[in-house]
Amino acid sequence: MDHLRRLEEEAIFVLRETAALFRRPVMLYSIGKDSSALAHLAAKAFWPAKPPFPLLHIDTTWKFREMIAFRDRFAAALGLDLQVHVNREGANRGVDPFSADANTYTRVMKTEALKQALEAGGFDVAIGGARRDEEKSRAKERIFSLRSAHHGWDPRNQRPEFWRLANPHLGPGETMRVFPLSNWSERDVWRYTLAEGIPVVPLYLARPRPVVRRAGALIVVDDERIRLDAGEMPEQVSVRFRSLGCYPLSAAIESQASTVADIVAELEASRTSERQGRLIDGQGTASMEAKKREGYF
Amino acid sequence: MSPIRTAYAAAFGPTEAGSVRSRPPALRVLICGAVDDGKSTLIGRLLYEAGAVPDDQYAALAADSQRYGGGAPGELDFALLTDGLEAERERGITIDVAYRYMATPRRDFVFADTPGHEQYTANMATGASQCEVAIILADAVRGLQEQSYRHAAICSTLGIRQAVLAVNKMDGVGFSEARFEQIAESFRQAAARLHLDCVAIPISARHGDNVMKSGGNMPWYQGPSLLDHLERIDTRPVDHDLGLRLPVQGVWRGPAGERIYMGSIAAGRLAPGDRVTVAPSGASAVVAHLWGADGTVEYAGRGAPVAFTLKREIDLGRGDLLHAESDAPCRANHLAANVIWFGKSHLLAGRDYELRLGTMTSPVTVTSLRGKLDVETGERLAVAEIQRDEIAICHLATPAAIAFDPYGHCAATGSFLLVDRTTGDTVGAGMVRNALDRGSNVVAQALTIDRKAREALLGQTGAVVWFTGLSGAGKSTIADALERKLHSRGKLTFLLDGDNVRLGLNRDLGFTDADRVENLRRVAEVARLMVDAGLIVLCSFISPFERERMMIRERLSGIGFLEAFVDAPFELCARRDPKGLYAKARRGELRNFTGIDSPYERPASPDLVLDSSLHPPDVLADRVLERLIDHP
Numbered sequence: 001m002d003h004l005r006r007l008e009e010e011a012i013f014v015l016r017e018t019a020a021l022f023r024r025p026v027m028l029y030s031i032g033k034d035s036s037a038l039a040h041l042a043a044k045a046f047w048p049a050k051p052p053f054p055l056l057h058i059d060t061t062w063k064f065r066e067m068i069a070f071r072d073r074f075a076a077a078l079g080l081d082l083q084v085h086v087n088r089e090g091a092n093r094g095v096d097p098f099s100a101d102a103n104t105y106t107r108v109m110k111t112e113a114l115k116q117a118l119e120a121g122g123f124d125v126a127i128g129g130a131r132r133d134e135e136k137s138r139a140k141e142r143i144f145s146l147r148s149a150h151h152g153w154d155p156r157n158q159r160p161e162f163w164r165l166a167n168p169h170l171g172p173g174e175t176m177r178v179f180p181l182s183n184w185s186e187r188d189v190w191r192y193t194l195a196e197g198i199p200v201v202p203l204y205l206a207r208p209r210p211v212v213r214r215a216g217a218l219i220v221v222d223d224e225r226i227r228l229d230a231g232e233m234p235e236q237v238s239v240r241f242r243s244l245g246c247y248p249l250s251a252a253i254e255s256q257a258s259t260v261a262d263i264v265a266e267l268e269a270s271r272t273s274e275r276q277g278r279l280i281d282g283q284g285t286a287s288m289e290a291k292k293r294e295g296y297f
Numbered sequence: 298m299s300p301i302r303t304a305y306a307a308a309f310g311p312t313e314a315g316s317v318r319s320r321p322p323a324l325r326v327l328i329c330g331a332v333d334d335g336k337s338t339l340i341g342r343l344l345y346e347a348g349a350v351p352d353d354q355y356a357a358l359a360a361d362s363q364r365y366g367g368g369a370p371g372e373l374d375f376a377l378l379t380d381g382l383e384a385e386r387e388r389g390i391t392i393d394v395a396y397r398y399m400a401t402p403r404r405d406f407v408f409a410d411t412p413g414h415e416q417y418t419a420n421m422a423t424g425a426s427q428c429e430v431a432i433i434l435a436d437a438v439r440g441l442q443e444q445s446y447r448h449a450a451i452c453s454t455l456g457i458r459q460a461v462l463a464v465n466k467m468d469g470v471g472f473s474e475a476r477f478e479q480i481a482e483s484f485r486q487a488a489a490r491l492h493l494d495c496v497a498i499p500i501s502a503r504h505g506d507n508v509m510k511s512g513g514n515m516p517w518y519q520g521p522s523l524l525d526h527l528e529r530i531d532t533r534p535v536d537h538d539l540g541l542r543l544p545v546q547g548v549w550r551g552p553a554g555e556r557i558y559m560g561s562i563a564a565g566r567l568a569p570g571d572r573v574t575v576a577p578s579g580a581s582a583v584v585a586h587l588w589g590a591d592g593t594v595e596y597a598g599r600g601a602p603v604a605f606t607l608k609r610e611i612d613l614g615r616g617d618l619l620h621a622e623s624d625a626p627c628r629a630n631h632l633a634a635n636v637i638w639f640g641k642s643h644l645l646a647g648r649d650y651e652l653r654l655g656t657m658t659s660p661v662t663v664t665s666l667r668g669k670l671d672v673e674t675g676e677r678l679a680v681a682e683i684q685r686d687e688i689a690i691c692h693l694a695t696p697a698a699i700a701f702d703p704y705g706h707c708a709a710t711g712s713f714l715l716v717d718r719t720t721g722d723t724v725g726a727g728m729v730r731n732a733l734d735r736g737s738n739v740v741a742q743a744l745t746i747d748r749k750a751r752e753a754l755l756g757q758t759g760a761v762v763w764f765t766g767l768s769g770a771g772k773s774t775i776a777d778a779l780e781r782k783l784h785s786r787g788k789l790t791f792l793l794d795g796d797n798v799r800l801g802l803n804r805d806l807g808f809t810d811a812d813r814v815e816n817l818r819r820v821a822e823v824a825r826l827m828v829d830a831g832l833i834v835l836c837s838f839i840s841p842f843e844r845e846r847m848m849i850r851e852r853l854s855g856i857g858f859l860e861a862f863v864d865a866p867f868e869l870c871a872r873r874d875p876k877g878l879y880a881k882a883r884r885g886e887l888r889n890f891t892g893i894d895s896p897y898e899r900p901a902s903p904d905l906v907l908d909s910s911l912h913p914p915d916v917l918a919d920r921v922l923e924r925l926i927d928h929p
Binding site for chain 2: 002003004005006008009012013016017019020040043044045046047048049052073074076077078079132133139140158159160161162163164165167169170171182183185187191192194195197198199260261264
């Protein structure tokens with residue numbers, strides 16, 4: 001059996017288990033390549049029926065413009081019910097990636113927003129596209145991962161996960177996170193995207209874009225909201241994103257890979273990791289774990 | 298073009314779909330062994346040498362090695378590449394299994410790096426259940442540990458057949474061939490008993506000897522390097538030629554409201570027009586339409602996710618196992634299994650759990666413990682209870698027949714979880730050895746005269762009042778008062794008292810946890826028979842464990858049942874001490890005495906709380922009587 005076929009079967013199996021075992025599932029959709037592959041798998045898993053759960057996008061209001069346009073069109077193409085949640089309270093307080101530090105911004109506009117949306121929707125399980133090869137604390141995550149009533153992760157007390165048998169028991173207030181792409185690598189996702197013809201946000205593909213250089217990182221100037229420092233002049237560089245977050249917090253890489261096939265080839269030769277462009281990850285050695293304990297996805 | 302592709306094209310214009318070169322699935326490799334044998338260091342070394350450590354992670358590793366690492370200044374501590382949790386880095390240990398991915402030109406790998414500490418054995422076994430090959434590490438300086446054997450036994454129990462004994466830290470024994478041979482030889486015997494096909498390789502994960510390249514400091518070693526060996530290992534599964542096995546995951550409604558059944562094929566094949574049988578019901582049906590992951594198909598084989606409709610609707614849903622008409626799985630309500638036990642409390646015969654096998658869920662009772670696996674000798678030892686991290690061989694019974702296969706024939710239909718129904722925790726991972734037909738030949742005999750008929754004759758309704766509480770709380774005194782009141786009202790009663798039962802029916806039982814469980818199981822069954830005879834049964838037993846009280850409630854479901862918690866402060870009970878037992882227990886002459894060296898778990902939601910420190914027995918008996926009359 002082929003490598004991608006096995007990963008696909010595993011993801012479909014996990015998606016069906018999730019739909020069968022829980023009362024009210026929801027699939028988180030971040031517009032990124034992993035999310036899109038996951039939504040694509042959901043459409044395949046239940047074909048010819050519709051996936052029995054909605055998509056939920058936590059909108060920080062600081063996504064690249066291209067991402068929002070793509071999100072709506074993609075969900076419509078798959079016939080999926082798309083729900084969008086913004087932490088209005090945070091937005092009204094003016095928590096944005098320029099005035100707040102990255103940790104506060106992430107906590108308020110992503111982690112808190114996610115908790116609000118899950119509680120408002122009464123969702124007992126949230127399906128996400130995280131992969132174990134992304135980061136060290138993710139490598140320790142179960143496929144079915146329990147969260148406390150406060151949405152926190154207790155990495156030192158995870159349920160043993162045998163074979164493909166899930167234990168779906170939830171105590172009062174507890175919820176589950178499910179990661180069907182756990183065993184996929186970045187390269188697997190791109191190879192699958194190519195093989196299946198899954199559309200991706202054009203930001204993943206190299207194009208000449210206006211950028212400024214900050215602390216060695218390439219920041220794309222997406223709209224007039226970005227605050228340029230004195231003397232900073234955007235220059236045109238052929239760049240693309242390996243990982244898409246909020247635009248002031250995601251750095252681009254110089255690349256000539258203008259098609260998905262080019263990206264697959266580029267990855268074969270790469271010497272850096274995918275999350276290197278995520279400016280929030282580097283703060284403290286185990287900063288992803290700390291965020292996940294708080295309820296970050 | 299598939300309908301999904303068509304939708305993409307309509308939304309985004311023609312999409313780019315390219316061909317991708319097929320690759321064999323990644324080899325899943327477990328890395329296990331005792332604490333400090335160097336598992337995380339080995340994985341870090343493998344990733345580094347194979348070029349799988351990206352530059353930015355390498356830079357972080359160099360910084361982390363200065364901060365947490367234990368080596369010489371400037372030396373890289375490769376364990377920090379995989380020990381991702383803050384607590385792991387601070388304490389320099391691995392707590393949970395980490396999965397790491399790596400590709401060489403020859404093969405893709407998934408390494409499961411597992412913890413060596415005994416208290417994290419569950420996490421090690423979690424990793425083992427996902428792997429095909431095991432690398433068992435041994436420390437050349439310290440030699441083999443009990444944990445090395447335990448991990449080998451768990452691997453073997455979980456069906457791993459290919460193992461590598463990596464004798465690590467050869468730099469610590471001066472790269473001595475004699476030391477290597479000594480360790481390899483003693484492990485070889487254990488591996489043979491455990492049916493592990495095992496190759497021994499001397500390595501130094503810290504310095505890289507024989508990890509990727511062989512030779513170097515050990516010219517006497519002529520075999521392949523660890524990575525060479527892993528790249529060439531052949532893990533084609535043993536084909537048991539099973540017919541179709543398709544555990545049904547669920548039923549979803551199609552666009553026209555039709556019922557669409559879904560699941561992954563665990564064994565065999567499926568095609569439209571096939572006649573299939575449903576276990577355990579025995580119903581049969583013909584497949585109408587079949588979908589694979591890419592739409593309609595005319596055939597699907599092992600490992601394929603499928604969706605299908607049936608020509609004629611039958612009762613079919615989640616938990617059912619579809620199989621080929623000509624090749625049925627076992628169908629029984631009694632089976633023998635190996636169970637790796639992780640519960641905080643012991644595994645005891647008589648306890649009830651939730652069984653999750655394939656997509657099926659059922660209550661299950663451990664009917665007997667046949668022994669535990671001795672991890673060093675592979676022999677079966679007789680035991681009364683199984684402790685955390687031991688491997689039990691036990692018999693299990695379900696209320697109704699279920700369908701399964703021996704684990705060795707089909708892992709998907711032969712593996713199961715045991716879940717504690719009070720806490721929801723996973724407490725055991727089991728593998729079916731075989732069906733036991735004893736149970737299936739015993740069928741309940743339908744009788745003409747039933748409980749209703751006997752109750753009508755007696756002019757009363759059978760019921761059970763279960764008194765629980767500490768010794769000396771006043772259970773038997775209240776039960777006795779209640780029985781006198783019922784008797785004077787012309788009700789036929791029977792009082793089952795802890796001590797009286799132990800003098801007869803249960804005189805073979807002591808006071809260990811296992812014996813207490815069996816004691817109460819028998820009493821519950823006797824009470825059930827007496828209620829069937831139409832009697833009002835009063836049971837007076839300390840019954841200290843919530844789990845057993847739950848078991849009693851379930852065995853007596855469908856009949857009037859009152860749980861009466863006779864509550865009195867411990868000091869009062871000890872002062873009353875009607876049988877002089879507290880005094881004995883304090884002198885150490887009596888062991889496992891509830892309240893002294895064995896716990897009493899207070900009932901969470903009893904039907905009645907009777908406080909004998911506040912009211913006399915007569916008043917409390919009246920309160921039970923009122924409830925019995927109100928809710929006969």
